[in-house]
Amino acid sequence: MKTISCMNIPESLLYSFGAEERNYKKREIVFKEEDHALYYFQISVGKVKLNNYNEDGKEFIHNILGKKQSFGEAMLFLNQDYPINAVCLDETQIIRLPKNNFFEMLSQNPDLSLEMNACLSQEVFYKLKMMQSMASQNPAQRLRALLDYLKSYHDEDCHQCFHIEFTRQQLANLVGLRVETVIRTLKKMEKEGMLSLKDRKILY
Numbered sequence: 001m002k003t004i005s006c007m008n009i010p011e012s013l014l015y016s017f018g019a020e021e022r023n024y025k026k027r028e029i030v031f032k033e034e035d036h037a038l039y040y041f042q043i044s045v046g047k048v049k050l051n052n053y054n055e056d057g058k059e060f061i062h063n064i065l066g067k068k069q070s071f072g073e074a075m076l077f078l079n080q081d082y083p084i085n086a087v088c089l090d091e092t093q094i095i096r097l098p099k100n101n102f103f104e105m106l107s108q109n110p111d112l113s114l115e116m117n118a119c120l121s122q123e124v125f126y127k128l129k130m131m132q133s134m135a136s137q138n139p140a141q142r143l144r145a146l147l148d149y150l151k152s153y154h155d156e157d158c159h160q161c162f163h164i165e166f167t168r169q170q171l172a173n174l175v176g177l178r179v180e181t182v183i184r185t186l187k188k189m190e191k192e193g194m195l196s197l198k199d200r201k202i203l204y
Contacts, residue, residue, distance in 0.1 A: 030086035037075035046092025
C-alpha cells in the first residue's frame with residue numbers, strides 16, 4: 001500500500017506567507033529539547049536527525065529526515081515545548097515559517113490543512129506500530145517495523161527498491177539494539193528475502 005509522503009508544502013507558498021531560509025552547519029542544532037515551538041520547519045537540502053538521550057547519556061534516534069520533509073509541526077498544534085532535539089547531519093538548508101503565519105496559511109488553504117491532518121494521523125499510526133514492535137524480543141520484527149515506518153514517508157511503492165539511508169549504528173539507536181545484532185539480523189533478513197544488501201546499501 002502506498003502511503004502519504006509527509007509533508008511537502010510548496011516553497012513558493014511558504015515564502016508568500018513570510019517564511020525564511022536558514023543555513024545550518026553539520027552537527028548544528030535546529031532546536032533542542034524543552035525549547036518552545038515557534039516555527040514550521042521544512043528541509044530544502046540536507047538531513048536532520050531527531051533524537052534525545054536517556055539518563056545514562058545513550059542516544060535514541062526517533063527519525064532522520066531529508067529533502068522536502070518537515071518536522072516539529074505537531075508541537076505547534078499542541079502549544080508544547082519540544083520533547084526531542086533536531087540536529088543537522090550535513091550542511092542543511094531549512095525553510096522556517098513562524099507559528100502565526102503557519103496557522104494563517106492553513107486557514108487560507110483548507111486542502112493543505114486536511115493533508116496536514118492526514119500526515120499527522122499517519123505518523124501516530126506508525127508510531128503505535130513501532131511501539132508494539134519495540135516490545136518484541138525479536139530483532140527482525142523491530143527492524144521490519146522501523147523500515148516500514150521509514151518507507152511510509154516516501155513515494156517508493158516497490159519491493160527492495162527503497163534505499164535506507166541510515167548507518168547500522170543509526171538503525172541500532174532507532175530500535176534499541178546493539179549494532180552487532182542489527183548487522184546479523186539484516187543478513188538474516190536478506191537470506192529470507194525481506195531486503196537486499198548491495199555495496200553496504202540496504203534496499204527495502
